[in-house]
Amino acid sequence: MADSTAITANSIPAPAAENHGIWGFSRAQFGALGVMLAVLAIGPFLLYPVFLMKLLCFALFACAFNLLIGYVGLLSFGHAAYFGMGGYLAGHAAKVWGLTPELAIITGGVTAALLGAVAGWVAIRRQGIYFAMITLALAQMIYFLCVQLPFTGGEDGIQAIPRGSLFGVVPLDRDLTLYWVVAGIFLLGFLMIHRIIHSPYGMVLKSIRENEPRAISLGYRTDDYKLLAFILSAGLAGVAGATKSIVFGIATLTDVHWSMSGEVVLMTLVGGLGTVFGPVVGAAVIVTMQNYLAELGAWVTVIQGVIFVICVLAFRRGIVGEIGNWLKVKL
Amino acid sequence: MEDIFGIPAPLLFGQLLLGLINGAFYAMMSLGLAVIFGLLNIINFTHGAQFMMGAFAAWMLLEWAGLNYWWALLLVPIIIGFTGVVLERLMISRLYKLDHLYGLLLTFGLGLIIEGVFRNQFGSSGLPYRIPPELQGAWDLGFMFLPIYRGWVVIAALILCLATWLLIEKTRLGAYLRAATENAPLVQAFGVNVPRMVTLTYGFGVALAAIGGVLAAPIYSVNPQMGTNLIIVVFAVVVIGGMGSILGSIITGFGLGIVEGLTKVFYPEASATVIFVIMAIVLLARPAGLFGRA
Numbered sequence: 001m002a003d004s005t006a007i008t009a010n011s012i013p014a015p016a017a018e019n020h021g022i023w024g025f026s027r028a029q030f031g032a033l034g035v036m037l038a039v040l041a042i043g044p045f046l047l048y049p050v051f052l053m054k055l056l057c058f059a060l061f062a063c064a065f066n067l068l069i070g071y072v073g074l075l076s077f078g079h080a081a082y083f084g085m086g087g088y089l090a091g092h093a094a095k096v097w098g099l100t101p102e103l104a105i106i107t108g109g110v111t112a113a114l115l116g117a118v119a120g121w122v123a124i125r126r127q128g129i130y131f132a133m134i135t136l137a138l139a140q141m142i143y144f145l146c147v148q149l150p151f152t153g154g155e156d157g158i159q160a161i162p163r164g165s166l167f168g169v170v171p172l173d174r175d176l177t178l179y180w181v182v183a184g185i186f187l188l189g190f191l192m193i194h195r196i197i198h199s200p201y202g203m204v205l206k207s208i209r210e211n212e213p214r215a216i217s218l219g220y221r222t223d224d225y226k227l228l229a230f231i232l233s234a235g236l237a238g239v240a241g242a243t244k245s246i247v248f249g250i251a252t253l254t255d256v257h258w259s260m261s262g263e264v265v266l267m268t269l270v271g272g273l274g275t276v277f278g279p280v281v282g283a284a285v286i287v288t289m290q291n292y293l294a295e296l297g298a299w300v301t302v303i304q305g306v307i308f309v310i311c312v313l314a315f316r317r318g319i320v321g322e323i324g325n326w327l328k329v330k331l
Numbered sequence: 332m333e334d335i336f337g338i339p340a341p342l343l344f345g346q347l348l349l350g351l352i353n354g355a356f357y358a359m360m361s362l363g364l365a366v367i368f369g370l371l372n373i374i375n376f377t378h379g380a381q382f383m384m385g386a387f388a389a390w391m392l393l394e395w396a397g398l399n400y401w402w403a404l405l406l407v408p409i410i411i412g413f414t415g416v417v418l419e420r421l422m423i424s425r426l427y428k429l430d431h432l433y434g435l436l437l438t439f440g441l442g443l444i445i446e447g448v449f450r451n452q453f454g455s456s457g458l459p460y461r462i463p464p465e466l467q468g469a470w471d472l473g474f475m476f477l478p479i480y481r482g483w484v485v486i487a488a489l490i491l492c493l494a495t496w497l498l499i500e501k502t503r504l505g506a507y508l509r510a511a512t513e514n515a516p517l518v519q520a521f522g523v524n525v526p527r528m529v530t531l532t533y534g535f536g537v538a539l540a541a542i543g544g545v546l547a548a549p550i551y552s553v554n555p556q557m558g559t560n561l562i563i564v565v566f567a568v569v570v571i572g573g574m575g576s577i578l579g580s581i582i583t584g585f586g587l588g589i590v591e592g593l594t595k596v597f598y599p600e601a602s603a604t605v606i607f608v609i610m611a612i613v614l615l616a617r618p619a620g621l622f623g624r625a
Contacts, residue, residue, distance in 0.1 A: 075432045075435070077435075122611045122614050122615065123614075125614050125615070125618040126570070126614070126618060128431055128432065129368075129374045129431050129432065129435060130570060132374070132432065132435055133374065133566040133567075133569065133570055134570055134610070134614065136563060136566055137563060137564075137566050137567040137570065137607050137610055138607060138610075138611070140563045140564075140567075140607060141604045141607035141608070144603040144604050144607075145604065147603075148600065148603075258559075258563060262439060262443070265436065265439075269436065297451070298447045298450040298451045299447065299451060300447075301443050301444075301446065301447035301450070302443070302444050302447035302448055302451070304440075304443055305440045305441065305442070305443030305444030305445075305447060306440070306444060307440070308436060308437070308439060308440025308441075308443065309422065309437060309440040309441060309444070311436075311440075312426070312433050312436050312437040312440065313422060313425060313426075313437070316429075316433070
């Protein structure tokens with residue numbers, strides 16, 4: 001049945017005796033993790049730390065999105081709502097309530113998770129294309145709320161959000177100091193997602209992706225599993241958005257707009273749906289591209305559209321998926 | 332001046348009319364989406380961009396070729412429908428064997444490309460399109476003034492929707508289409524050229540969006556974003572109605588437009604979100620949609 005084919009490129013279920021090398025990573029994945037850690041450690045000395053921090057925020061955002069599309073097979077077209085709301089709440093908490101940055105980021109993440117709980121509760125009633133349309137529509141509703149609610153500052157957004165001091169002791173004014181914090185948050189989120197998809201719970205998620213009716217007939221309440229995955233994904237997206245607003249000191253409507261939802265889909269698609277490292281690579285590619293092509297204005301949209309089309313027509317495995325296929329390993 | 336529920340009558344009827352007009356566009360767009368989805372199993376995210384292309388094509392015909400509104404109404408659906416046919420042959424037809432979500436992603440990308448190109452070419456401020464002289468002015472209905480053009484849009488949309496419904500439900504061609512929606516291989520076995528029908532169906536859905544664009548051009552200013560903002564609301568309309576029934580799409584579209592208009596009168600703050608709230612409520616009560624089959 002063509003309908004139940006999952007969207008992921010590597011939808012062949014992993015054999016039960018998957019090589020659980022080190023900490024649940026296969027040997028190839030562990031190697032890739034090593035490369036990523038090395039890049040994280042050397043990066044700020046070679047590149048502008050603020051650029052890297054932006055990249056890491058989007059990488060975490062894409063990883064959170066990939067948790068849903070790659071491992072549950074649910075395409076959320078409204079993840080900007082959680083990303084942006086996390087940013088607004090963190091900004092508000094840091095600026096108006098005067099919370100320390102780590103508490104502000106937690107506030108943003110928890111808010112996004114709560115929002116995800118409500119939206120997910122509505123959206124998981126439908127599958128496939130309908131799920132995508134519903135999440136998009138709900139996100140648009142949240143966008144309109146953000147335009148109207150007084151605390152978001154409407155078109156101006158929340159500006160001059162203080163970076164503050166970590167735990168109230170370590171001032172984060174220096175970019176490099178903040179970079180290590182952001183890198184830590186990213187790694188925490190990344191490993192958390194890795195842990196989730198390798199847990200028994202994650203196995204059930206994958207079985208839902210492969211064949212939901214069969215998972216139901218085996219006695220799993222798939223709706224509960226999907227809802228929890230949605231909440232986790234929304235919460236992590238919120239953490240990413242919250243971190244971004246602390247880094248840049250602003251939270252605006254751009255981050256809740258549907259085009260941001262499209263961007264995170266694109267990042268994950270370019271990197272490779274359902275791969276562990278794909279969203280990170282995809283985020284790096286797209287953010288770098290935006291950075292260098294910023295002066296082209298509306299052409300950036302056109303280029304993104306072209307990449308979408310090429311990826312869907314000819315490059316469905318994504319960068320990391322292709323590399324993995326070439327090396328015959330799962331990355 | 333008479334009041335109805337404490338609201339001045341002209342204000343109430345004015346908003347009702349605006350709601351009807353929005354509803355006309357919702358109905359036409361969701362009808363096109365439903366027809367395409369029925370046969371292609373693809374949600375056409377490009378639909379908004381194609382609506383916008385329709386409006387721009389009307390503007391170009393007027394400014395560059397000197398062809399007036401009536402010519403546009405005739406030519407634009409043919410031109411834009413043809414671009415749809417090309418699109419289906421070149422790209423969309425490659426995805427039928429894959430997960431339906433890839434169709435959504437492809438058409439989303441195509442929408443981005445089209446919108447970006449138009450924004451580069453024409454800026455985002457919007458271009459004016461004059462109401463054709465035959466439809467200028469307003470009728471005095473006694474309780475309100477009805478601008479003729481707005482009345483025309485509602486009537487034209489109703490006629491188009493009903494014609495589409497008749498075409499699909501009452502003609503032989505429509506019967507083929509419905510049969511192919513149910514079971515394409517079987518219809519093909521009877522000697523009907525299903526791939527060509529699929530292509531033409533996509534072209535037809537796109538043409539519907541393009542006519543919508545022409546009708547919208549004199550009401551809203553012609554700008555590159557006009558379609559995308561509309562398409563997201565239309566998605567909610569489609570979820571509320573369910574895509575199973577043609578008549579259902581039409582009724583849902585007009586009904587939600589009216590509800591939106593009334594919300595503008597009684598609780599303006601919620602007018603932008605009311606359709607999404609209704610969508611959530613419908614999903615909780617009847618997940619398949621009002622007219623959908625589970």
